Amino acid sequence: MSTVLAFVIMGSALLVGAMVQSSVGLGLGLVGAPVISLVDPTLMPATLLIGTAALPMFTIGSEWRHIDWRGISWGLAGRLLGTGLGVAVVASLDPKTLGAAIGAMVLAAVAVSLWRVHVRITPWSLVIAGAVSGTTGTATSIGGPPMALLYQRESGPTVRSTLAGYFVVGTIVSLAALALGGQFEPRQAGMGLALLPFIIAGFLLGRPLRHIIDAGRLRVALLAVVTVSGTVLLIQSLL
DSSP: OOHHHHHHHHHHHHHHHHHHHHHHSOOHHHHHHHHHHHHOGGGTTHHHHHHHHHHHHHHHHHHGGGOOHHHHHHHHHHHHHHHHHHHHHHHHSOHHHHHHHHHHHHHHHHHHHHTTOOOOOOHHHHHHHHHHHHHHHHHHSOOOHHHHHHTTTSOHHHHHHHHHHHHHHHHHHHHHHHHHTTOOOHHHHHHHHHTHHHHHHHHHHHGGGHHHHHTTOHHHHHHHHHHHHHHHHHHHHHO
């Protein structure tokens, strides 16, 4: 595969993922991770994490008034705990094994949600979700599902802005941890920056979809995206 074709394929995947995240609150890693892993696995996870840190800044710029700061603070406390484990996985273990386990856990959580079991947003639930998110987000770049499941019954602006604030800080922490662990290479950084125009375009294209998603369809959309995310992690790991 030529370099130009590989770049276009990865950029197209990130554009679609950014559209989904711009409207629902997560989705960039869901669409981008499997495609980049297939095209050039040596770019993962740092290349995608750069986009994962940049995209939420645009969401915060438009919906910052709706951020749940308590959720971000407790979630990030948990993410700090999980990030160290994620770096250890990248450095010494096969992240696909972790991906399979997390994928199965995500699907189980969705199944519980469909049975109308409501997990309250509390400091403990936020810390646990943040820890799981930090581990899988650092190792696989898909860290949104645990936090998204907690916020599935909140309003669209609250979900998008809170997840965005959590993603920005949490992803920067993950990138710093990968750099300290020697898992963040200049080539990965360069590709991540080169792909940013696709992400910006996806954000802009996804904004008009918000009013459709927010009209009573947010929970269904979130559960659908999270279900696909868990399935992708599971299948990618098994294959």
